[in-house]
Amino acid sequence: MVNIEELVESLARDAAPVKPAPHPFMLSLRWVAGAVVYLVASLWISGLRPDLMQKLDEPWFVAELASLVLIFIATSLSAAVLVFPDLHQMRKAAWAPVGLFAIFVIVLFFSWRADVPPAPLPMHSFECTVSITLFALLPAAWTFFSMRQFASTHSRWAGSVALLFAFSVGALWLLLHELNNSIIHVIQWHYLPMLGIGLVGWWLGRRFLKW
Amino acid sequence: MTDKSENFEALMKLSLSGDKRAYAVLLQETARFLRPFLARRINSSSEVDDLLQEILISIHKARHTYDGERPYKPWAYAIAKFRLQDHLRAHYADHLHHAVGLSEVENDLQAPVTKSDITYESISGEIEKLPPKQAAILQMMHQEGYTAKEVADKIGMKESAVKVAAHRAYKILRKILER
Numbered sequence: 600m601v602n603i604e605e606l607v608e609s610l611a612r613d614a615a616p617v618k619p620a621p622h623p624f625m626l627s628l629r630w631v632a633g634a635v636v637y638l639v640a641s642l643w644i645s646g647l648r649p650d651l652m653q654k655l656d657e658p659w660f661v662a663e664l665a666s667l668v669l670i671f672i673a674t675s676l677s678a679a680v681l682v683f684p685d686l687h688q689m690r691k692a693a694w695a696p697v698g699l700f701a702i703f704v705i706v707l708f709f710s711w712r713a714d715v716p717p718a719p720l721p722m723h724s725f726e727c728t729v730s731i732t733l734f735a736l737l738p739a740a741w742t743f744f745s746m747r748q749f750a751s752t753h754s755r756w757a758g759s760v761a762l763l764f765a766f767s768v769g770a771l772w773l774l775l776h777e778l779n780n781s782i783i784h785v786i787q788w789h790y791l792p793m794l795g796i797g798l799v800g801w802w803l804g805r806r807f808l809k810w
Numbered sequence: 811m812t813d814k815s816e817n818f819e820a821l822m823k824l825s826l827s828g829d830k831r832a833y834a835v836l837l838q839e840t841a842r843f844l845r846p847f848l849a850r851r852i853n854s855s856s857e858v859d860d861l862l863q864e865i866l867i868s869i870h871k872a873r874h875t876y877d878g879e880r881p882y883k884p885w886a887y888a889i890a891k892f893r894l895q896d897h898l899r900a901h902y903a904d905h906l907h908h909a910v911g912l913s914e915v916e917n918d919l920q921a922p923v924t925k926s927d928i929t930y931e932s933i934s935g936e937i938e939k940l941p942p943k944q945a946a947i948l949q950m951m952h953q954e955g956y957t958a959k960e961v962a963d964k965i966g967m968k969e970s971a972v973k974v975a976a977h978r979a980y981k982i983l984r985k986i987l988e989r
Contacts, residue, residue: 606863606866607841610833610834614828617828619877619878622877684889685885749872810868
């Protein structure tokens with residue numbers, strides 16, 4: 600290899616003006632805005648659940664919806680922070696989804712306790728997970744493509760959070776679209792698969808976000 | 811270091827606007843503060859040099875992720891640590907790849923390790939060049955006549971570890987003697 604002085608000289612010769620990357624808040628806002636457009640368009644096509652207005656009167660449904668929206672926002676912010684080598688010196692923002700997932704688990708626990716007598720289980724099962732996953736493919740690909748333009752030093756973590764962000768878009772879509780009141784079903788087939796998605800993202804991050 | 815060169819954030823802002831001279835100073839100063847950081851973690855100076863060059867290239871590739879508004883050093887160190895981890899991972903993976911598996915030496919372990927066609931005295935000069943622990947084990951086994959078990963008891967190692975260390979020492983010696 601050449602010596603350090605030669606390398607510095609050669610790199611300095613390439614120092615053309617460079618546009619700095621946007622702030623993580625802006626980056627996150629772009630991803631959120633894109634995902635919201637995708638979600639609204641999909642709900643426009645697939646339709647809202649017919650009892651949505653009635654469900655919005657139920658506090659635990661609203662709490663589930665609100666915590667899922669917060670996860671959606673927190674994962675996008677975390678992913679945006681994780682694409683910077685130094686996490687934009689906002690390490691706490693990178694960890695934001697952890698607290699929100701904890702809140703989400705508590706909300707689901709109380710929803711389950713409040714579900715007396717339990718709502719009947721729907722006839723289908725894994726189809727929900729498949730639907731959410733398929734719905735999440737486009738936002739996942741888009742987010743990964745966007746993240747590759749930066750320089751993550753936490754590629755596994757970033758990949759995991761990016762897929763959780765995409766999956767939360769899918770979970771929101773199904774929550775607003777599917778006529779289903781069973782908390783057990785929702786936990787089992789809508790939200791537990793998130794753990795698997797996180798692991799897949801961990802693996803994909805290593806492969807696709809390495810630079 | 812001059813005041814100018816210490817102001818990494820200002821230098822980076824100038825660099826991002828295309829100032830080649832500022833960029834050269836920034837990279838030189840970055841190399842200067844990263845070298846001791848790497849030298850504390852890697853023994854070989856040539857490896858430090860190679861890794862430092864890799865880090866400078868990475869800084870060059872990732873410079874758009876730094877806006878000059880937040881402290882520069884944590885950003886540069888984050889990239890340096892990332893590349894260092896990669897380097898160490900590859901280094902240890904390579905070592906593991908070349909390591910002798912216990913199953914590989916099992917046949918040798920069955921053989922009496924205290925018997926050899928070559929006398930200790932005839933190769934004592936070569937033995938002294940071995941790592942100190944291996945040299946001590948060979949000395950005890952071949953000059954002083956201890957068994958592997960006795961050596962293990964004496965130096966507080968497991969018998970199998972003594973045999974593996976002896977085997978490795980034989981391999982090194984064989985290579986030297988075959989030259």
